[in-house]
Amino acid sequence: MIQVQDLRYRYPDTGWVLEGVNLVVNRGEYLAILGANGSGKSTLAYLLNGLIPHFFGGTLEGAVFVDGINTRDCPVSDLVTRVGLVLQNADAQLFSSTVEQEIVFGLESLGMPRKDIERRLGEITEALHLEHLLARSPMTLSGGEKRLVAIGSVLSLDPSVLVLDEPYADLDWEATARVRRSLKDLHVDGKTLVVVEQRLERVLGEGVRCLVVGHGRIRFDGPSKEAAGASPGERLVPCYPERGRQDQSAEPLLAVRDLSYRIGQQQVLKGVTLDIRVGETVALVGRNGSGKTTLIKHFNGLLRPTAGTVTFQGRKVRPRHMAAQVGLSFQNPNDQFFRYRVRDELEEGPRRLGKLEPDWFQEICDLFDLHGLLDRSPYRLSEGEKKRIAVASILTVRPPLLVLDEPTVGQDGRLREALAVLLTKLTERGCTTVIATHDLEFAQAVAERWIVLHDGRVVADGSPEELRRDERVLRLGALGRLTDNGLAIAPALHEEGCDAA
C-alpha cells in the first residue's frame, strides 16, 4: 500500500533529516513510528501524504509510492482520499466555527453533492460518537474531543491510510484512552493506521508493528513490546533517577484557604485548602480541566480568588508583585522568548526585579548546562533546550517557590529524564517546588507528595504510592489506573529499557 524506497530528505535550510529509509506499510496494518524530538518521525509522516516535497520543498532523493502512485508526481490535494494526515496541533487543524462544518470541509473540497455529504457526515459522527458535539465550536471542546473531531475531519475523506502525528500529545489518561479506543475500532474496521508517537506505553497492547526512528534512520522495526529493549538509546521509556532526598520543614511557605474561583457561571475551584511547606517537592495532579493551572495562577497573583485567601510567607499574595517570590513557568516556552540571545533572556527577570546575582546566575548555568547556549538565539534551539531556558529564566530570579505547569507536555523520554534530574538536584538544594501535571509517571519520579485535584476540589493528599492504590480516588476518576494506556506493561519495559541503556 505504501512503499518508501531509498529515501533521503532535507528541508531547504537544514542538513539531511532522513537518510536511507526503506519501508513497506501493508493494507490494514497498525504501524507506530516512534522516536525522540527531532528524530525525523513527523517528517516521515509529511512524506506519506505528499506535503513533502509539494508543500515544504527541500531536497528529496528516492521515492514514496502510495497505491503505486509516486507522491512526487501527484499534488497533495489529489492524495487526500488515499492518505489522511491528522496534525498534532489541533487548534490549527480545526478552523471552522462548528464541529459539523469541520467534518464537511474536506467533503466540500472534493466537490461532493449535498446528499453524499449528509450521508458521510452521519457515518463519521456515528463511528466516533460525535453526535452531541456537532453544533459546538471546536474551540470550546476538551483536548480529547478536539482530537476526535480532528480525526473525524480527515476520516470523512475516507482515506485508505490514516496518519496521526502525536494524537495523544497533551491528553490526560482518560482522553488518551478514548482516542485509543476510537483508533482501535477504526483498525478493526480495516483502516490502515500510522501513528507517530514519542511514548512507547501509548501504543502498547495494540498488536502494532513498531518503527523506531533515530537521527533520521530506522533503528528498529518489529513488535512494540521489543522496541524499548532493542533501541535503548532512543529512551522510548525514560529511566528516571531516584527521587531527591527532601529536607523539608513544617514551616508553611504558601497557604491556600477555602479558595474558590468562578469564570462566568462556571465554578472552576471549589473551596481549595492546602499548604506547601519549605523544602518539599509537591505534584499537583489531576485530569485536564480539573483546575490545576487555575489554582497555580493564584499562587503568584495572576488570578484573584472569588472567595478565600492565598498567603505566601504569612502575607497575602498581591497581584503583579510576586515574581521575586513565586517563579511560575508555563507549558509553552515560546510564550516568553523575546530577546535575541539566551543570556539576555535569562537576565531579563532578575534585572527588572533588581536581583541579578552573578554567582547564582553561574550556578544556574552550571546546573542547567547552559554555557554553550548563552550567545545563541532562543528561537533557534531545540524544544528540550527551550524548556531548560524557560525554567532557568524563572530560577535566575531565585524565587523561594518554583511552580512548573505541565513541564513534560511535548517532551520526549530523554528530556523528561533530564527534567527529572534537574528537579532532583533542586530538591537536594532545598528548593521548594510545585509541579502541576497529568503525567503521573513523571510526578511519581520527582515528588514525594501528591495533591490530587478533581473537578476543582482537593480530593486527596499523600504519597504517590498510597494514592495510586486508593480505590476511592481511582473510582472517582481523579487518577488513572495502572492498567490504563498499557501502563501495566510499562514498568517491565522500563526496567528492560533502563537495563539496556
Add this chain to the structure above:
Amino acid sequence: MTLLDPRTRLALGIMGIAAVMIAADPATLVVEFGAILVSLHLLNLGRPWVHSLRLSVPMFVLVFLVATVSLSPGDATVLSLRLINLLSVSFLLFHAISAEEMGDALRKLGVPYELAFILTTAMRYVPLIGQKIRSIIDAQTSRGIDLTLRLKNLGNLAALLMPLLVQSFLLSEHLAIAMESRGFGRKGRSMRREYRLRIWEYGLMAGAFCLLLALAWWERGGSM
C-alpha cells in the same frame, strides 16, 4: 436572524455601518444608538455587548481626549458616539453571521473562494489569538515584566509582540498544512448549505437602502 439569508444579513450590516459613517448630527447618532440598543435587546445580546465595549473603554477615552484638545468638546462627543455606534453595529453583524455563512455569502456574491476563506479564517482566529495574548501576558508577568495597559509599560510591549508574532507565524504555517491536507485549493468545490434569497428579503434590503439614502439626504441639509 437566522431566518434571513446570510447575504441579506451582510447587506443590512454594511448599510448599518454606512449609516453610522454618514451621520454627523448628534441627534441622528443618538437615534441610531437607540436603534442599536433595541436590536441588541431583541437579539438577547445585551450582556456580551457590554462586555465587549468594556474592553474598548480606553480607546473611547483616548479618542475623546485627543478630539477635545485638537477640535472641540462638541466634536469630541460626536466622534466618540460615532465610534461606539460603529463598534456596536460591527458587533451585531459578527454575532448575526457565522464565519462560514460570511464565507458562503461572499462566494455567492462572486468573491473567489480563496479570498472568502482568508476573511472567514481571520474571523475564526481572533479568539485564538486573544487566548495567546493572555498566555504571553501571564508568562511575562510571572517573571516580573509588567504588561498592564499603562503608559510606563510601553517599553515592555516587545515582550508581548515578539512571542505573539513568532507564534502567529507558526500557527499560520500549521493552518496551511492542515488546509492542504484536507483538499483546499481543489477545483470544483461544492457547498453543503443551500441558500435562496426570498422576495421579501429583496424588499427588506430595498427598504433599508431607501432609508440610507434618506439619511444621506437629511445629513446634507436636504440636498444631494
